[in-house]
Amino acid sequence: xxxxxxxxxxxxxxxxxxxxxxxxxxxxxxxxxxxxxxxxxxxxxxxxxxxxxxxxxxxxxxxxxxxxxxxxxxxxxxxxxxxxxxxxxxxxxxxxxxxxxxxxxxxxxxxxxxxxxxxxxxxxxxxxxxxxxxxxxxxxxxxxxxxxxxxxxxxxxxxxxxxxxxxxxxxxxxxxxxxxxxxxxxxxxxxxxxxxxxxxxxxxxxxxxxxxxxxxxxxxxxxxxxxxxxxxxxxxxxxxxxxxxxxxxxxxxxxxxxxxxxxxxxxxxxxxxxxxxxxxxxxxxxxxxxxxxxxxxxxxxxxxxxxxxxxxxxxxxxxxxxxxxxxxxxxxxxxxxxxxxxxxxxxxxxxxxxxxxxxxxxxxxxxxxxxxxxxxxxxxxxxxxxxxxxxxxxxxxxxxxxxxxxxxxxxxxxxxxxxxxxxxxxxxxxxxxxxxxxxxxxxxxxxxxxxxxxxxxxxxxxxxxxxxxxxxxxxxxxxxxxxxxxxxxxxxxxxxxxxxxxxxx
Amino acid sequence: xxxxxxxxxxxxxxxxxxxxxxxxxxxxxxxxxxxxxxxxxxxxxxxxxxxxxxxxxxxxxxxxxxxxxxxxxxxxxxxxxxxxxxxxxxxxxxxxxxxxxxxxxxxxxxxxxxxxxxxxxxxxxxxxxxxxxxxxxxxxxxxxxxxxxxxxxxxxxxxxxxxxxxx
Numbered sequence: 001x002x003x004x005x006x007x008x009x010x011x012x013x014x015x016x017x018x019x020x021x022x023x024x025x026x027x028x029x030x031x032x033x034x035x036x037x038x039x040x041x042x043x044x045x046x047x048x049x050x051x052x053x054x055x056x057x058x059x060x061x062x063x064x065x066x067x068x069x070x071x072x073x074x075x076x077x078x079x080x081x082x083x084x085x086x087x088x089x090x091x092x093x094x095x096x097x098x099x100x101x102x103x104x105x106x107x108x109x110x111x112x113x114x115x116x117x118x119x120x121x122x123x124x125x126x127x128x129x130x131x132x133x134x135x136x137x138x139x140x141x142x143x144x145x146x147x148x149x150x151x152x153x154x155x156x157x158x159x160x161x162x163x164x165x166x167x168x169x170x171x172x173x174x175x176x177x178x179x180x181x182x183x184x185x186x187x188x189x190x191x192x193x194x195x196x197x198x199x200x201x202x203x204x205x206x207x208x209x210x211x212x213x214x215x216x217x218x219x220x221x222x223x224x225x226x227x228x229x230x231x232x233x234x235x236x237x238x239x240x241x242x243x244x245x246x247x248x249x250x251x252x253x254x255x256x257x258x259x260x261x262x263x264x265x266x267x268x269x270x271x272x273x274x275x276x277x278x279x280x281x282x283x284x285x286x287x288x289x290x291x292x293x294x295x296x297x298x299x300x301x302x303x304x305x306x307x308x309x310x311x312x313x314x315x316x317x318x319x320x321x322x323x324x325x326x327x328x329x330x331x332x333x334x335x336x337x338x339x340x341x342x343x344x345x346x347x348x349x350x351x352x353x354x355x356x357x358x359x360x361x362x363x364x365x366x367x368x369x370x371x372x373x374x375x376x377x378x379x380x381x382x383x384x385x386x387x388x389x390x391x392x393x394x395x396x397x398x399x400x401x402x403x404x405x406x407x408x409x410x411x412x413x414x415x416x417x418x419x420x421x422x423x424x425x426x427x428x429x430x431x432x433x434x435x436x437x438x439x440x441x442x443x444x445x446x447x448x449x450x451x452x453x454x455x456x457x458x459x460x461x462x463x464x465x466x467x468x469x470x471x472x473x474x475x476x477x478x479x480x481x482x483x484x485x486x487x488x489x490x491x492x493x494x495x496x497x498x499x500x501x502x503x504x505x
Numbered sequence: 506x507x508x509x510x511x512x513x514x515x516x517x518x519x520x521x522x523x524x525x526x527x528x529x530x531x532x533x534x535x536x537x538x539x540x541x542x543x544x545x546x547x548x549x550x551x552x553x554x555x556x557x558x559x560x561x562x563x564x565x566x567x568x569x570x571x572x573x574x575x576x577x578x579x580x581x582x583x584x585x586x587x588x589x590x591x592x593x594x595x596x597x598x599x600x601x602x603x604x605x606x607x608x609x610x611x612x613x614x615x616x617x618x619x620x621x622x623x624x625x626x627x628x629x630x631x632x633x634x635x636x637x638x639x640x641x642x643x644x645x646x647x648x649x650x651x652x653x654x655x656x657x658x659x660x661x662x663x664x665x666x667x668x669x670x671x672x
Contacts, residue, residue, distance in 0.1 A: 037583050084583070165571060167562035171520050174556040178527060181552060185545040190535050192545060193527070216602070224595050225584040228630060388583055389629035390639060396598070397622045400605055401647065404614075404659075413606035421599065428590075429516050430572070447548040454543045 003133045010356030014364055019062055023361045026063035027368045030070015035078050035380045038222055039215065039395055040088075041071035042327040042437065045335070046210030047402040052338040058354045062361040064335055065315075068328050069121060069365050072271065072308045073373045076113035077380050080106060080300070081234050089271035089307040092279045096292065096299030103295050104237040111240035112249045112297055113304040114373040120257040120305035121366040124312030127261055128319075129359055132348070135320040139345035144453040145463055147321075149470035151446040153477045154323050159435040160481060168431045175422075176439025179204050186444070187451060199411040206334040208403050209440055212416045213433040214327075215399035217423020219392045224424075226392075231385050236378070249301045252282050256305025263306075264313020264325075266480065271310040271326070277487065278306035312362070319343055319355060322445075327434035330441045513572060517563035524556025597628040613662015615670065618644035645670070 013019060033044045045064045052060050075090035080097035093113065100109040142150075159173035160166045182193045183203025194200040256278045263274035282302040283292050292299055317323040322344035324330035336343045347355050373380070403416045426433055450464070457463030465471050531549035601624035608617035619640040626636035648670050651659050664670045 165563075165566055167559050167566050170555065171517075171559035171563055174524070174552060174559055175520070177552045178523065178556065181527075181549055185534075188536070188545045190545045192534050192549060193530060220595055220598055222584045223598055223629060224590045224592070225588045226591070226594070226629060227583055227585040227588075387631065389626040389631035389636070392583075392629055393622045393625035393631070393636070393640075394643075396602065396625050397618060397643070400602065400621060401618070404609070405651075408660075410606050410609055413602075413609075417599070417602050417606065420602075424595070425512075425516055429513050431516075443548075443552075450548070451543045459543070 003129065006133075006352060006356045007129055007360060009353070010358070010360035011363075013058070013353065013357035014062070014360040019059065019357065019361065020364065022059045022062045023066050023365050024368055026066020027070040027073075027365045027372060029063075030067035031074040031369065031372050031380060032070075032383060033067070034071040034074020035383050036074075036386070036391065037078060037082075037084060038218055038392065040328075041067050042331055042434075043211060043214030043218075043399075044071075045328055045331045046207050046214065047398060049207045049331070049335055049338065050402065050405050052335055057336075057339045057341065057351075058357050060335060060339075061332070061354070061358050062365075064332050065358055065362060066365045068332070069308070069311060069362065070369055070372075071328070072121075072311050073114065073117050073369045074380065075307075076117070076300075076304050077110060077373070077377060078384060080109045080113065081236070081381065081384060082231070083234075089275055089310075090304075091272070092275040092303040093300055095279070096296050098234070099293070099295030100297065100300065101234040101236070105295065105297075106234060106236040107238045108240040108242075108245055108297060109295075109300050110236065110377050111374060112245065112253075112301040114370060114377070116249065116253040116256065116301045116305040117308040117373070118366055118370040119253045120260060120309040121312060121369070122363065123254075123257045124261045124264075124309040125359070125362045125366065128312050128315055128362075131265075132316055132320050132359075135316065136345045136348040139320055142321075142345070142469060143467060144449040144456070145465070145467050146469045146473070147449045148446060148453060148464055149473040150317075150321055150323050151442050151449070153473060153480075154325055154438065154442060155435075155446075156477065157480065158325060158438050159432075160485075165430070168429070169435050172426060172431045172433065173435035173439045175426075176209075176436035177443040179209055179419075179436070180440045180443030186448065199409070199415070204415060204440075205406055205412065206331065206437075206441060207406050208412055208416050209419055210327075210331055210437055211399045211403055212419030213423035213426070213436060215395050216416060216420025217427055217433065219395050219399075220420065220424040221427040222388075223392060224428075226388060231388065233381060233384055236381065245297070248297050252278075252298045252302035253305045255281060255285075256302040257309040259302075260306030260309030261313040264310030265316045266325075271307040271314075273487065274306040274310040275303035278302040315362075319347060320345060322347075324438060324441065327437045330434075330438045334441055510567060510572065513567040514564055517560050517567060519560075520563065521557050521560030524553045524558075524560055527553030527556060594628055598625055601625050601628065609660065609662075611662070613664055614659035615644045615648045615664055616662060618647065 014023070029044060030041060033039045033041060044067050048063065051063065072089065076093050076097065078084065079090040079093035080101050083094055083098035097109045097113065100106065155173055159169040182200055184191050184201055191201055259278045259281060260274040263277065264271065279299055279302060282298040283289060286292065286296060286298050288296060314326055314329050317325060318329045318332065322333065322342055324333045333343055341351060400413060400416065403412050406412060423433060453463050465474065527549055531546050531553060534546050534549065536544035536546050601621055604624065605617045605621035608620060622640035622643060623637045627633045648659055652670060661667065661670050
């Protein structure tokens with residue numbers, strides 16, 4: 001069956017009113033959490049994981065993918081109107097976007113972010129549609145050792161590229177791997193690190209960890225340094241539908257797309273890196289370099305396109321290899337697993353109906369997001385103004401509720417609190433939390449594959465690097481690490497230089 | 506700043522300590538009949554080693570003056586990194602969470618939820634009676650949605666037997 005026929009069938013499924021509603025729910029929630037500082041798509045998907053007990057897989061995954069895409073749209077609104085990013089992938093947007101808003105061109109900034117997100121999201125989804133089945137076909141031939149290689153790539157890149165230093169990123173990964181060890185070993189049936197506590201024998205639930213670090217840890221961190229007083233939102237001003245708007249925006253949109261998508265597909269830190277690259281490219285190519293730092297529209301259009309394209313790119317390794325490269329993708333893997341489905345090359349043959357409906361819903365979700373974020377943007381401005389005491393109290397309440405609702409036992413809340421406090425100190429000291437979540441979810445999978453490989457090879461360790469694919473992967477990893485480190489150092493220099501605004505007092 | 510540096514040492518030390526614990530505790534995992542293959546101990550050894558190495562590396566980085574906090578400038582929207590850490594607020598929030606989890610089995614979820622929300626909002630600066638009013642409404646709405654809509658029943662506790670609230 002050709003991909004096109006499969007995609008059309010996917011549309012037939014996704015266009016049913018029921019699924020349209022699920023997609024709308026997903027993208028609306030996603031935009032809301034994208035707009036609200038302090039909560040992101042990873043935590044929201046984690047909180048909604050219990051939905052997998054009641055909803056069928058297609059419906060749940062459509063909601064989760066909608067949240068993921070929506071988060072990328074919503075983050076820009078906060079960046080532009082508050083000068084503080086709603087999501088880490090919108091840090092760059094705050095540089096130029098907020099200057100534009102303060103200069104009375106907020107409408108143009110919001111419009112170029114929304115339309116750019118739509119253009120990039122759609123093109124990147126087309127690329128995903130074209131590439132994913134081919135990659136899945138190739139990936140079917142991969143053995144356990146090859147998977148180990150891919151997971152090692154995911155571990156090292158996620159851990160080494162995030163956070164304030166590689167040591168801290170890898171430590172966070174180690175903490176996640178440790179949490180993944182707690183419980184009963186699947187292959188031998190032995191209990192590990194359970195301290196004799198019966199709650200821990202089943203392992204620590206992904207929901208509890210993700211909610212603990214993202215919601216409780218983050219809320220405690222913000223509370224420790226809460227900016228008091230009312231939230232100051234820059235009023236949206238100016239017109240956007242002008243000739244200059246289009247002529248200065250369309251090229252950055254396309255460039256952002258083609259920077260973001262490849263960066264998303266390789267495990268190199270996800271959307272954040274792509275925004276830095278795009279910003280640097282726009283600044284270099286612009287005919288108005290003097291405007292950068294004072295509100296250049298290209299500096300909003302490019303990065304906002306790039307982060308959406310990267311979000312679609314992340315879905316390529318997720319769907320074809322089962323390899324999550326961001327925290328949100330890791331939590332989505334957990335959702336697949338709770339249905340007993342292993343995302344990976346077999347997804348396109350064993351669950352093709354579901355996966356194509358999911359892809360089709362991404363196209364539909366993008367259209368919905370354009371409507372939600374362009375004509376309806378003023379609603380989100382209201383959401384931004386929720387008084388912070390209530391916002392963070394609500395985050396804590398729903399974090400506790402989501403955790404409690406997994407098993408209805410108070411013990412889970414104790415684990416949540418412990419992990420939340422640990423998350424607070426990680427946040428405080430520059431330990432990134434994404435590697436922890438990726439380690440928790442990928443760790444047990446990696447262990448199983450390693451042990452399977454060594455079972456076949458009867459303990460011969462060279463089996464791990466014997467296949468050409470695995471050997472090549474480790475080689476590429478070395479190269480990527482070097483290149484990405486260089487890019488990151490440059491990117492953070494740029495953003496830091498620009499992030500200190502000339503004080504307007 | 507000196508306090509924060511000590512904290513960083515402590516955190517790095519804790520990571521190292523967890524690594525040591527992992528290595529030691531891994532020796533007690535029963536591994537039977539796994540000769541020639543990798544048993545349930547190998548991965549814990551690797552994770553323990555990773556934690557020890559990275560914990561020590563973090564301590565070394567701190568000693569060299571590379572603090573974790575310095576790099577985190579622009580990413581938390583509502584947090585003002587220029588402010589001093591408000592420890593009483595953090596302690597109060599933790600206390601409110603402890604109260605919540607201790608109260609669920611005693612007085613039921615709705616009351617425990619009111620304590621959590623109102624307590625947290627008040628701690629963060631909301632007017633107490635407004636926080637309380639919002640908390641009561643929110644807790645009741647969630648309780649009704651769970652009881653009637655999702656078919657999952659949160660323990661009603663003291664409100665047991667009340668129509669709509671007791672699923």
